Amino acid sequence: MLDLVLTVFRFLFLALLYFFIFQLIKMIFRDLRAGEQPGEPREKPVSAAFREDPAREGAAPQPGAEAGLVVLASGDPGLPPGSTFHVRSWEEAILGRSSRNTVTLADPFASLEHASVYKSGGQYWLADKGSRNGTFLNEVRINKPTVLANGDRIRIGGVTLQFVRWAYEVESGNGNGFGQEAK
Amino acid sequence: MTRRDEISLLLLAGLFLAVGAFTVYLWRGGDARAVFTGAAVPALAFLLLGIMWQALGFRADQYLLPVVAVFSYASLVFLYRLQPEYAYRQFVWLMAGLFFLFLTTSLFPRYRWLSEYKYVYGLLGVLLLIVPIFFGVEQGGARSWLDFGLFHLQPSEFVKILAVLFLASFMSENKMVLARGTRSVLGLALPGPGEWGPLMGMWGVSLILLAFQRDLGTALIYFGTFLAMVYVATARVLYITFGLGLFTAGGALSCLLFDHVKQRVDIWLLNPYNFIELGDREYNQAYQIIQSLFAIGAGGVTGAGLGAGYPRYIPAVHTDFIFAAITEEMGLAGGLGIVLLYLFFVYRGLKVALEARDDFSKLLASGLTALMGLQAFIIIAGVTKLLPLTGVTLPFISYGGSSLVANFIILGMLLSISHEARSHER
Numbered sequence: 001m002l003d004l005v006l007t008v009f010r011f012l013f014l015a016l017l018y019f020f021i022f023q024l025i026k027m028i029f030r031d032l033r034a035g036e037q038p039g040e041p042r043e044k045p046v047s048a049a050f051r052e053d054p055a056r057e058g059a060a061p062q063p064g065a066e067a068g069l070v071v072l073a074s075g076d077p078g079l080p081p082g083s084t085f086h087v088r089s090w091e092e093a094i095l096g097r098s099s100r101n102t103v104t105l106a107d108p109f110a111s112l113e114h115a116s117v118y119k120s121g122g123q124y125w126l127a128d129k130g131s132r133n134g135t136f137l138n139e140v141r142i143n144k145p146t147v148l149a150n151g152d153r154i155r156i157g158g159v160t161l162q163f164v165r166w167a168y169e170v171e172s173g174n175g176n177g178f179g180q181e182a183k
Numbered sequence: 184m185t186r187r188d189e190i191s192l193l194l195l196a197g198l199f200l201a202v203g204a205f206t207v208y209l210w211r212g213g214d215a216r217a218v219f220t221g222a223a224v225p226a227l228a229f230l231l232l233g234i235m236w237q238a239l240g241f242r243a244d245q246y247l248l249p250v251v252a253v254f255s256y257a258s259l260v261f262l263y264r265l266q267p268e269y270a271y272r273q274f275v276w277l278m279a280g281l282f283f284l285f286l287t288t289s290l291f292p293r294y295r296w297l298s299e300y301k302y303v304y305g306l307l308g309v310l311l312l313i314v315p316i317f318f319g320v321e322q323g324g325a326r327s328w329l330d331f332g333l334f335h336l337q338p339s340e341f342v343k344i345l346a347v348l349f350l351a352s353f354m355s356e357n358k359m360v361l362a363r364g365t366r367s368v369l370g371l372a373l374p375g376p377g378e379w380g381p382l383m384g385m386w387g388v389s390l391i392l393l394a395f396q397r398d399l400g401t402a403l404i405y406f407g408t409f410l411a412m413v414y415v416a417t418a419r420v421l422y423i424t425f426g427l428g429l430f431t432a433g434g435a436l437s438c439l440l441f442d443h444v445k446q447r448v449d450i451w452l453l454n455p456y457n458f459i460e461l462g463d464r465e466y467n468q469a470y471q472i473i474q475s476l477f478a479i480g481a482g483g484v485t486g487a488g489l490g491a492g493y494p495r496y497i498p499a500v501h502t503d504f505i506f507a508a509i510t511e512e513m514g515l516a517g518g519l520g521i522v523l524l525y526l527f528f529v530y531r532g533l534k535v536a537l538e539a540r541d542d543f544s545k546l547l548a549s550g551l552t553a554l555m556g557l558q559a560f561i562i563i564a565g566v567t568k569l570l571p572l573t574g575v576t577l578p579f580i581s582y583g584g585s586s587l588v589a590n591f592i593i594l595g596m597l598l599s600i601s602h603e604a605r606s607h608e609r
Binding site: 013023 | 188192203209250257358362485488490524531
């Protein structure tokens with residue numbers, strides 16, 4: 001009799017271990033599912049960018065700002081991925097470590113005035129301003145001003161920015177503008 | 184944010200403990216009141232902690248504590264089954280561990296100031312490692328214990344935490360330069376000596392010290408954690424390749440220098456049964472592994488059942504070889520269940536690191552997780568002859584106060600990081 005009870009309890013002990021693991025998996029699964037919804041808006045580039053700077057209110061581009069730079073990756077918490085900077089057609093947007101720049105990069109590999117983006121002859125250009133560690137366009141180091149296309153990636157040190165032309169984005173309708181050719 | 188999941192999992196774990204304690208009591212008999220107290224008090228203590236955290240609005244990960252509760256309960260049940268005296272002492276250490284867990288989570292909600300004192304950790308760590316060389320007592324071939332009369336303390340268990348703190352604060356400060364390098368050597372971008380110097384110096388010193396204490400399992404864990412953190416900080420495979428090369432060289436060297444390392448490697452590479460026939464007392468290492476393998480094999484799929492195995496033939500069964508005893512009596516299923524729970528622990532730990540908002544927290548969480556995961560892996564692999572055996576404890580399960588308290592402090596730090604990261608949401 002004792003042996004029988006003992007055997008039952010021995011198996012119960014093992015079964016409970018697995019029941020625990022089963023419950024744990026179920027709860028973690030549910031937690032993962034639930035985590036997706038509140039987590040997602042934080043990742044969306046637009047909301048993050050406009051929370052950072054109230055001056056850039058509204059998703060519609062400002063007059064003259066038909067292009068922009070979106071941060072894709074950076075090691076600096078002050079420049080979270082998704083931050084957006086407008087490039088106005090009448091002025092040169094300077095990227096670098098200096099706080100007077102349009103885009104301030106707190107990156108040890110960036111120069112004070114590292115590179116610039118400007119409009120000339122109906123096109124946007126990227127130029128290196130004699131930086132120490134170079135400016136990379138789609139992972140190729142540039143040595144003369146280069147024309148930017150929608151979706152191009154600009155990398156300076158550890159910061160990667162994507163060049164976006166708003167006009168294309170509105171037309172393409174899929175939001176990211178990758179692979180969209182000029183009309 | 185409620186902690187309902189945590190509390191219901193803790194209740195389930197409590198049931199697991201109750202069934203285990205009752206089974207062992209039926210089998211062994213003994214003092215009914217002691218068994219009841221030994222099971223009820225820890226179960227209530229864990230629950231109380233969960234309820235208290237709920238009341239205090241603690242937002243940390245809910246799944247780490249129940250997993251650790253199952254480890255602790257399995258530890259109590261098996262230690263009582265092996266030798267009731269060990270279970271009584273482990274019970275006391277478990278209570279101390281829970282106290283330190285609560286202390287860690289309530290004292291360090293703002294733990295970031297910890298990153299300011301990196302050289303303090305370095306010095307304190309080296310000091311704690313030197314002290315046992317002169318004042319230590321030797322146990323099981325490793326001279327790493329301090330005798331306090333009432334209990335023995337193993338400082339290297341706590342130095343692990345200090346080492347991770349040092350590495351996390353140093354690397355978070357120099358992450359960029361370490362990752363990308365400031366100069367080019369043979370076409371490889373490498374950081375200057377100012378960045379890797381302190382890191383390597385610290386590591387060289389601690390590894391040499393550990394070699395002197397002949398505590399090579401711990402040295403292995405340190406080195407693995409170091410590599411994991413370097414990879415988390417820099418994402419450069421080059422460093423890992425270099426580190427693994429260094430490790431292989433170090434392993435080969437210690438195999439030549441230390442007889443007890445060579446023995447273990449021989450036992451691992453060759454058939455351990457050959458060593459028994461030699462009848463040499465030097466080779467009772469092989470005897471340990473053989474008994475462990477016999478026990479695991481005897482368990483089969485569902486095990487002999489609690490109390491029905493013969494773990495008394497396994498040497499050091501309450502510390503390093505407890506996994507063999509568990510596998511004998513709960514079978515392959517039970518052993519895999521324990522391994523699965525360690526995987527969950529590592530998964531949740533890495534999730535804490537992912538959720539953390541700054542480099543220091545990320546590095547700290549991933550370092551502590553790597554520490555725990557590596558330790559469990561190294562001893563389970565050693566006991567099953569997947570790797571040469573190096574004596575370390577199975578986290579939260581093996582008998583041993585220093586290790587248990589240190590592990591609860593690690594758990595507390597992980598939970599603090601998780602709480603900090605989540606309290607900024609919404």
